[in-house]
Amino acid sequence: xxxxxxxxxxxxxxxxxxxxxxxxxxxxxxxxxxxxxxxxxxxxxxxxxxxxxxxxxxxxxxxxxxxxxxxxxxxxxxxxxxxxxxxxxxxxxxxxxxxxxxxxxxxxxxxxxxxxxxxxxxxxxxxx
Numbered sequence: 503x504x505x506x507x508x509x510x511x512x513x514x515x516x517x518x519x520x521x522x523x524x525x526x527x528x529x530x531x532x533x534x535x536x537x538x539x540x541x542x543x544x545x546x547x548x549x550x551x552x553x554x555x556x557x558x559x560x561x562x563x564x565x566x567x568x569x570x571x572x573x574x575x576x577x578x579x580x581x582x583x584x585x586x587x588x589x590x591x592x593x594x595x596x597x598x599x600x601x602x603x604x605x606x607x608x609x610x611x612x613x614x615x616x617x618x619x620x621x622x623x624x625x626x627x628x629x630x
Contacts, residue, residue, distance in 0.1 A: 523566040530562040530574070532591040539587035546570050546582050555583065560591060 525531060539559075540552035555561075555575075564580070565572035571585045 525563055525565065527564060530564050533561055533563050533571075533573070533588040534591050535559045535561070535583070536587050536589050539583050541575075542570075542582040543579070544581070546584075553581075561588075563588070 535555050535557055537557055539555045541555045542548050542552045559575075561573045561575050561583070563571050564574055566585060569585055570582045571588060572580065573583050573588075574580050
């Protein structure tokens with residue numbers, strides 16, 4: 503078998519493995535860090551040590567590529583985090599519209615005065 507078709511097949515397989523996913527910058531999906539994750543400001547191969555993100559920190563996923571995610575933190579800083587350190591955030595509960603109940607007449611019932619001792623104690627409550 504000739505080498506050219508094998509090289510072509512190998513190239514096609516390798517390019518298929520590195521699919522890049524882009525997400526909408528205006529409404530990106532929200533993710534949480536699974537553990538204390540390393541945050542790379544200028545890429546996974548940066549020359550200086552990465553910052554550490556706290557566990558369960560919320561962030562927005564902008565792009566996923568080759569095992570790393572390009573993310574935006576809630577303070578608008580962007581950088582890279584290993585995708586294995588992330589999990590999808592739970593969905594936001596839908597808001598319930600406020601529907602006040604209109605009460606036309608409020609009836610106030612006075613509370614008994616617990617400081618007053620009754621003159622007669624009912625038969626059931628008397629000590630024998």
